[in-house]
Amino acid sequence: MNCKINECIQALNELASNLWWSWQPNGHQLWARLDAELWTETFHSPKALLSTLGQDIQQKLEGADDLQSEILSWHEKLKDCLKAQTTWHNKNDQPCEGGIAYFCAEYGLHESLATYSGGLGILAGDHVKSASDLGLPFIGVGLLYRNGYVQQRLTAQGEQVAEFHTFDFHHYPAELQLDQAGQVLKITAPLLDGASCVCQIWSLKVGRVNLYLLDADIDENSPQARSLTSKLYGGDHLTRIQQELVLGVGGIRALRALNIYPKVYHLNEGHSSFLNLERLLELKRQGVSYQDSLKQIRESSVFTTHTPVEAGHDRFDVESAWRGLQWFADEMSMTKDEVLALGHWPNESDTQAMFNMTLLAMHTCQHLNGVAALHAEVSREMFQRFWPTLKPNEVPITSVTNGVHAPTWQAEPVRELLQKYMGEQGAEAWPEDEAWSKVTSIPNQELWSARLESRKLLIDLGRQREAKRRQRLGLSPWEDQLDPQALTIGFARRFATYKRANLIFSEMERLLKIIEQAPGPVQLFFAGKAHPADQAGQALVKAVYEASQHPKLQGRVLLIEDYDIEVGRAMVQGADVWLNNPRRPKEASGTSGMKVAMNGGLNLSILDGWWPEGFNGSNGWSIGEEKLYSDTELQDRDDALSLYDRLENEVIPCFYDRNSQGLPEQWLAMSKSAIASCTPHFHSQRQVRDYIQKLYQAAMT
Numbered sequence: 001m002n003c004k005i006n007e008c009i010q011a012l013n014e015l016a017s018n019l020w021w022s023w024q025p026n027g028h029q030l031w032a033r034l035d036a037e038l039w040t041e042t043f044h045s046p047k048a049l050l051s052t053l054g055q056d057i058q059q060k061l062e063g064a065d066d067l068q069s070e071i072l073s074w075h076e077k078l079k080d081c082l083k084a085q086t087t088w089h090n091k092n093d094q095p096c097e098g099g100i101a102y103f104c105a106e107y108g109l110h111e112s113l114a115t116y117s118g119g120l121g122i123l124a125g126d127h128v129k130s131a132s133d134l135g136l137p138f139i140g141v142g143l144l145y146r147n148g149y150v151q152q153r154l155t156a157q158g159e160q161v162a163e164f165h166t167f168d169f170h171h172y173p174a175e176l177q178l179d180q181a182g183q184v185l186k187i188t189a190p191l192l193d194g195a196s197c198v199c200q201i202w203s204l205k206v207g208r209v210n211l212y213l214l215d216a217d218i219d220e221n222s223p224q225a226r227s228l229t230s231k232l233y234g235g236d237h238l239t240r241i242q243q244e245l246v247l248g249v250g251g252i253r254a255l256r257a258l259n260i261y262p263k264v265y266h267l268n269e270g271h272s273s274f275l276n277l278e279r280l281l282e283l284k285r286q287g288v289s290y291q292d293s294l295k296q297i298r299e300s301s302v303f304t305t306h307t308p309v310e311a312g313h314d315r316f317d318v319e320s321a322w323r324g325l326q327w328f329a330d331e332m333s334m335t336k337d338e339v340l341a342l343g344h345w346p347n348e349s350d351t352q353a354m355f356n357m358t359l360l361a362m363h364t365c366q367h368l369n370g371v372a373a374l375h376a377e378v379s380r381e382m383f384q385r386f387w388p389t390l391k392p393n394e395v396p397i398t399s400v401t402n403g404v405h406a407p408t409w410q411a412e413p414v415r416e417l418l419q420k421y422m423g424e425q426g427a428e429a430w431p432e433d434e435a436w437s438k439v440t441s442i443p444n445q446e447l448w449s450a451r452l453e454s455r456k457l458l459i460d461l462g463r464q465r466e467a468k469r470r471q472r473l474g475l476s477p478w479e480d481q482l483d484p485q486a487l488t489i490g491f492a493r494r495f496a497t498y499k500r501a502n503l504i505f506s507e508m509e510r511l512l513k514i515i516e517q518a519p520g521p522v523q524l525f526f527a528g529k530a531h532p533a534d535q536a537g538q539a540l541v542k543a544v545y546e547a548s549q550h551p552k553l554q555g556r557v558l559l560i561e562d563y564d565i566e567v568g569r570a571m572v573q574g575a576d577v578w579l580n581n582p583r584r585p586k587e588a589s590g591t592s593g594m595k596v597a598m599n600g601g602l603n604l605s606i607l608d609g610w611w612p613e614g615f616n617g618s619n620g621w622s623i624g625e626e627k628l629y630s631d632t633e634l635q636d637r638d639d640a641l642s643l644y645d646r647l648e649n650e651v652i653p654c655f656y657d658r659n660s661q662g663l664p665e666q667w668l669a670m671s672k673s674a675i676a677s678c679t680p681h682f683h684s685q686r687q688v689r690d691y692i693q694k695l696y697q698a699a700m701t
Contacts, residue, residue: 005068020207024077405685489579499581507644515553614681
């Protein structure tokens with residue numbers, strides 16, 4: 001083997017060991033050049049690809065001078081990134097010097113990694129990537145799930161069947177952490193009834209950020225303990241509380257074993273709230289009083305709540321909570337009532353009340369936020385009795401509106417247009433940058449061509465997924481009528497009842513009439529999973545599938561199987577219209593519509609979550625009214641009628657109103673408005689900067 005090929009193989013292994021490539025322009029194409037078919041078969045995992053190729057990689061590189069040069073160029077870019085001293089953080093006087101530890105139960109980083117289920121994980125993954133891009137001293141803590149989240153399979157009748165795969169961690173860009181003697185580093189975490197489990201620690205490199213993930217599936221543990229890190233959101237409430245003990249308490253112990261002592265701890269949702277109990281114990285062992293310990297911990301802790309629905313907050317019955325926390329009470333010399341009070345409302349006398357993980361976070365964190373302005377308002381009202389002397393508008397819950405990582409979600413043709421007409425920084429320009437005014441200068445034909453390219457890719461992916469499903473089930477090939485020139489409506493998110501995935505089909509005759517009388521074809525793409533325990537959500541999956549089989553819709557409505565990051569990326573890039581119709585105000589934020597706007601798609605959305613902040617009248621459409629309903633049936637009917645009216649009288653006519661060159665001028669003006677108004681304000685780098693300025697710096701003082 002010649003020296004250059006050996007250098008390339010080493011470079012490929014280093015690139016495969018860091019997810020940095022996954023959000024770089026044309027990052028996926030590098031690996032596909034090695035073997036496009038195998039790249040698909042290995043679920044876009046570079047480590048799995050290289051492992052499967054084995055010695056064949058030498059033959060792939062032999063004589064391929066261009067490929068060799070490309071690999072080495074990529075490797076140099078990665079090294080430059082990791083050693084760069086000119087990051088935003090460095091150039092702004094290192095506002096987070098001392099470090100931030102970010103705890104979350106899931107991380108949506110890439111489709112090859114089974115560490116996410118939906119929106120919370122995708123948000124966390126985007127947060128980590130922007131922390132890397134900005135150069136923050138930032139680490140993540142989570143769990144590494146052996147079986148991941150549910151894999152969705154649709155039967156011939158459209159029923160969801162849950163499957164779980166076993167993932168080989170060695171095909172992840174993760175490394176086991178070792179102690180000074182070269183042995184696998186391990187920590188113990190408490191479980192129920194005084195039991196404990198042993199966890200090893202994996203480090204997953206995400207650009208400049210290390211994400212530490214705990215793994216209990218090792219020989220030292222019982223089969224029950226080993227299963228705790230097998231499935232994301234799997235098992236019953238006893239499984240859940242033990243997973244959260246591993247995440248919170250075990251996560252702190254893992255950081256200490258790694259000699260990591262950050263200044264700020266960010267609890268992303270309540271799943272990790274037990275971490276502050278372990279921090280209380282640390283200070284007690286140092287001789288600090290309980291009140292002083294609690295004060296120190298509160299001042300250095302940030303808590304983000306993500307749900308405006310009471311039932312969405314993790315709660316455990318008193319008996320289960322006590323079984324999981326008696327070890328803490330014993331070490332802290334606290335009574336049962338004193339410990340359980342940390343998860344109850346202040347002065348709550350009912351000892352049988354549920355132990356609430358969000359209340360535990362609020363007891364132990366001083367810096368609190370919701371994920372959109374409306375969500376913070378709802379949260380202040382929801383938790384006002386936690387501060388009984390304050391009025392709702394005085395409750396100390398601020399907002400940091402979510403953002404999404406543009407380099408991950410923005411289609412390459414759109415990214416290139418922004419760089420061409422705005423300057424090299426493109427979508428990375430800050431909201432206050434005047435370069436955003438240049439988006440209007442993008443020629444209509446160029447933007448329309450970019451949109452067509454993304455639409456084609458969505459159609460191709462939809463066809464591939466449906467072909468695989470039909471082949472698996474022994475069904476005849478799908479006779480689709482999908483058209484890359486057609487108005488394409490997308491809906492992709494978790495199939496929970498309040499998100500109303502089937503609202504557009506609620507009055508089928510009205511919808512059919514609208515489509516039949518439209519001046520051009522209309523096609524709809526759906527994707528989404530229901531939790532395996534959510535029977536109502538699974539019924540929604542089937543309802544949408546059955547609607548897609550209507551004789552007048554067949555071939556033009558597709559429910560894509562097994563919603564994941566790959567599908568989500570294609571959907572937000574290819575959809576012309578993004579349908580979002582939750583029951584207001586139950587959507588905390590939602591982020592998929594932000595991604596669509598960054599790609600020049602237009603939102604057709606209820607004024608809930610982020611959309612009241614994003615909608616300006618010229619970058620999409622609103623559905624329904626900004627009012628509260630006590631009757632959900634009336635709310636559903638009113639919102640459906642509003643949706644149909646917008647589609648029939650505004651959305652479809654606008655898309656098919658063409659000039660002499662065949663271009664929809666008004667539509668493209670709205671598309672540019674969506675890009676220019678939403679990309680800078682709903683980019684995760686703005687989100688992370690807001691966390692720094694509103695919360696992290698305050699928690700460091």
